[in-house]
Amino acid sequence: MEHVASRFDAATTDFEVMQDGAIKLYNGIEHPSKISSALLRRAWKLRGLRPWGMTWKVILQSGLEVIRMFNLIRAEFFKLHKNRSFWTLLVALAVVSLAYPLLYYFDHRSSGEPQFTGAQFLSTFIASNVYAIKFGVAVLAGFFICNEYAAGIMKTIASSGNTRGRLFAAKLIGFAVGSMVVSLVFPIVSTVEVTLLSGFGHLPAESSEFFIPRVLGLTLLYTAAYAAIGAMFAVILTDSGKTIGVSIIFFLMIDIVLAGIGSKVEFFRKLYDDSIFKLVGDISKPSIDSGDWPELLLVPLLTIALCAMLGIFVFRRKDIK
Structure with missing residues (x-):
């Protein structure tokens, strides 16, 4: 789950970088040659991810908290048993x-x-x-x-x-x-x-x-x-x-x-x-x-x-x- 959460963070970061680049390109601040085409294609694929990225991140972090708590409780039960x-x-x-x-x-x-x-x-x-x-x-x-x-x-x-x-x-x-x-x-x-x-x-x-x-x-x-x-x-x-x-x-x-x-x-x-x-x-x-x-x-x-x-x-x- 931690790996999946990091993937969402990376994807959201890429999209934000490309969004900033697109704004600069539109305003004539950045030259098109300076923007990676691969990054453009990746940002286009991830364009619908950002609205859900933070939601899934919160859900995954909550799941990790539950797992950590479960492991702590299980450790207490083990110590009680011993x-x-x-x-x-x-x-x-x-x-x-x-x-x-x-x-x-x-x-x-x-x-x-x-x-x-x-x-x-x-x-x-x-x-x-x-x-x-x-x-x-x-x-x-x-x-x-x-x-x-x-x-x-x-x-x-x-x-x-x-x-x-x-x-x-x-x-x-x-x-x-x-x-x-x-x-x-x-x-x-x-x-x-x-x-x-x-x-x-x-x-x-x-x-x-x-x-x-x-x-x-x-x-x-x-x-x-x-x-x-x-x-x-x-x-x-x-x-x-x-x-x-x-x-x-x-x-x-x-x-x-x-x-x-x-x-x-x-x-x-x-x-x-x-x-x-x-x-x-x-x-x-x-x-x-x-x-x-x-x-x-x-x-x-x-x-x-x-x-x-x-x-x-x-x-x-x-x-x-």
Whole structure:
């Protein structure tokens, strides 16, 4: 594509040269013998190209930008696949997801209480998955993003010729996808285990057949929003230990702080009610009113956009050593 773009540039330049020569010839400024006949013939053939030349040039350059971005994202996915911390986190969460239902299973078995079915366990404990999301995002931000600062990889990437905005966007996409995978471990593994032990059962009476896809889809969306916040902390702090510590404290304390201040200040109450930290609890609702959907979808999307812009702003001005 770069070769084709250069051909268009050359052709457009030739036409502009010949157009200038034709004007000089017409005005008597240039003698006909000084103008190459071959160049005249070539300009005549290219006379219809100029109106389309700039359009195609823009299209080709846009295509090249897409290809470069795709290659950066693919590189991030490759690094995520090779990241040991990512796989360690997945295994640890899988073990917890297997152990957690067993505690209830043996407790109910010894007390004679009815066992949870898979559907009951999912609808009851999906809200607890937010802690796995917060912990997973904090740990992955520290080991996936900040480790590249310590290893000098980030400095090499920043000098690769790609813009820092493009580099951060690719890093955010790779990091968000990794966080999304982490967020699905607990609901999927625990639900499958309980289903094997006690059967799947029935979904809540108020819910529809789309309850499970809705729960998983919103989980992925809100995890991406948390990941955008985690990536922003990572480029600000650049140290894995600081990033993990600050992220965990922030994610665990933000609800308490905003709810406490919001009880006294109306602005903060409204801010908390319309934030992902409060709305993430609505994922587990058996049914969601149609009027609540715009807020439920727009708030995490706006959070991703805002944190991505702030992250790019910081990353562009960061001195990478």
